[in-house]
Amino acid sequence: MNVLEARGISKRYGGLAALSDIDLKVGAGEFVAVIGPNGAGKSTLLNVLTGLVMPDDGQVLLDGRVVTRTATHQRIRAGLGRTFQQGRTFNRLTVLENVMTGAAIRRDLGEAALRRTAMAILEQMGLSAEADEAIGSLSYGRRRMVELSRALACGPRILLLDEPAAGLNSGEVDQLADRLSELRAKHGLAVVLIEHNMSMVMRLAERIMVLNFGCRIAEGAPSAIQADPAVLSAYLGEGYVHAGM
Amino acid sequence: MAMRIPLALFAVIMVAGVLLSLVLPEYHLRLLNLSVISAVAVIGLNFAFGYAGLISLGHAAFVGMGAYGLAILTTRYGWSPWSAMPVAVAATAVFAGLIGFPLLRLKGHYLALATLGLNVSFYIVASNWIALTGGTNGIARIPELHIAGRALSGEREFLWFGLLVLAAVAAVASILHVSRHGRAMIAVRDDEIAAEMTGIDATAVKIAAFVLSAICAAIAGCLFACHMRFIAPEDFSYAHSITYLAMLIVGGESSIAGAILGSVLLTFLPEWLRFLGPAYLVLFGILVLGILVFLPKGIVGLARFTPKPPKLAAPTPVPTPEAGS
Numbered sequence: 001m002n003v004l005e006a007r008g009i010s011k012r013y014g015g016l017a018a019l020s021d022i023d024l025k026v027g028a029g030e031f032v033a034v035i036g037p038n039g040a041g042k043s044t045l046l047n048v049l050t051g052l053v054m055p056d057d058g059q060v061l062l063d064g065r066v067v068t069r070t071a072t073h074q075r076i077r078a079g080l081g082r083t084f085q086q087g088r089t090f091n092r093l094t095v096l097e098n099v100m101t102g103a104a105i106r107r108d109l110g111e112a113a114l115r116r117t118a119m120a121i122l123e124q125m126g127l128s129a130e131a132d133e134a135i136g137s138l139s140y141g142r143r144r145m146v147e148l149s150r151a152l153a154c155g156p157r158i159l160l161l162d163e164p165a166a167g168l169n170s171g172e173v174d175q176l177a178d179r180l181s182e183l184r185a186k187h188g189l190a191v192v193l194i195e196h197n198m199s200m201v202m203r204l205a206e207r208i209m210v211l212n213f214g215c216r217i218a219e220g221a222p223s224a225i226q227a228d229p230a231v232l233s234a235y236l237g238e239g240y241v242h243a244g245m
Numbered sequence: 246m247a248m249r250i251p252l253a254l255f256a257v258i259m260v261a262g263v264l265l266s267l268v269l270p271e272y273h274l275r276l277l278n279l280s281v282i283s284a285v286a287v288i289g290l291n292f293a294f295g296y297a298g299l300i301s302l303g304h305a306a307f308v309g310m311g312a313y314g315l316a317i318l319t320t321r322y323g324w325s326p327w328s329a330m331p332v333a334v335a336a337t338a339v340f341a342g343l344i345g346f347p348l349l350r351l352k353g354h355y356l357a358l359a360t361l362g363l364n365v366s367f368y369i370v371a372s373n374w375i376a377l378t379g380g381t382n383g384i385a386r387i388p389e390l391h392i393a394g395r396a397l398s399g400e401r402e403f404l405w406f407g408l409l410v411l412a413a414v415a416a417v418a419s420i421l422h423v424s425r426h427g428r429a430m431i432a433v434r435d436d437e438i439a440a441e442m443t444g445i446d447a448t449a450v451k452i453a454a455f456v457l458s459a460i461c462a463a464i465a466g467c468l469f470a471c472h473m474r475f476i477a478p479e480d481f482s483y484a485h486s487i488t489y490l491a492m493l494i495v496g497g498e499s500s501i502a503g504a505i506l507g508s509v510l511l512t513f514l515p516e517w518l519r520f521l522g523p524a525y526l527v528l529f530g531i532l533v534l535g536i537l538v539f540l541p542k543g544i545v546g547l548a549r550f551t552p553k554p555p556k557l558a559a560p561t562p563v564p565t566p567e568a569g570s
Contacts, residue, residue: 076442
């Protein structure tokens, strides 16, 4: 069964079709990337999937259960996780407290267990040295890693990442890609990745969906997408050759 | 370990308060009583405003509901204050939950205005529902509190009881602060959508913070009624709500120590400035403004070693073998 499925999602803002009849299926442990130019509707799609935006049409299913009208926090409790393009942390809490807030999704954990769980995740993400730091003292890239750690602390089965590499330096991007591979290998985590960094997308994704003006213009394996004339003209650019090819 | 800060807070309040109660003259004891009562209310406001970021300008209405609840049950129905108190507090909490549901859909300035409206409505109802509240004449002859057959009639005896209540409320508040519930409130204030994204039901957290703040307010109201033994609608006008907010901000929002210090300072300051006559308001205003400009974190920002917002109780790092699971 698909962990996450979107069927015929449409969303209009006035005269603008942000999403038109979009289908998306993500199986357990699958890594799907959604790419496309700015304004193609990628973030709107994540907003619909997480319940921040109600679609005009279509359905969202989590483990085969319709959640189109379900509140965001309930979808998260059902195994969905997400990070934001802007990197949204709780800035009056420390790094550790941020991650503990995520871990607190498990109501049976006491304070000591929450701290242990959060600390283990920080260690996995290479943030344990900064555990007691205020968020404000971290670099933008580290802050985004805190947000990712917090999302992981919720124990998701599928994680939606909105441009996680934006604003990171190349070393941090590699680190992030490594962590994501590890997480998939270890926990069978499914991922939907929105990203402009093509080397990261091509390295990680098993399947790519390309959006343009709210429509799906292509979907398939990375190698097929790189050769697709519609994708090349709309997004990648004619003459795109992936560095790793 | 986790109980260290709440216990310390409890002890500091009791020791400092009792010492002061032994040296201060009667009139200052009265002011200290009023400070303690305000502090209980302001710790409540800290839940709504300091933690969850809900700007409430209607806090005095909840203080009034507690006070009127106790006054009506004792004077009209002959209840003892001890049995009237929990009923008045519970009724206020239920009302806050019911009104919070529609009210907390509003944010920022809209919420501030709506809560202000709630306070004005309370004043109008309390002034005009003469059969129940005595209208602007208020309710007199509220019975005094008795403990073990002894009446808390003097300022000093009442202060000891008030300190006990304040210390208990402060300890509970500080336990909550470092718990998952406290973090959830702070998370909702910092970023409501991100909070939802960690599985927090933001609406439920906001209502809980609002109800908690109303419970503290109602406790303060009950104390006020038993202390003054006379209440009238003017005691709970919106101006008092603004004073509570000023106490919290001057003391240091998000801080329990700040809530207490702000309450004491803003209760005593008008008295200290009494020699200025009517000009005192000017200096009062300038002083408050000065604190806001130069101490944006309030008085607690002055001393970094004060138990500001009590951070995580255990600063020691978690041993690695445990964490490596």
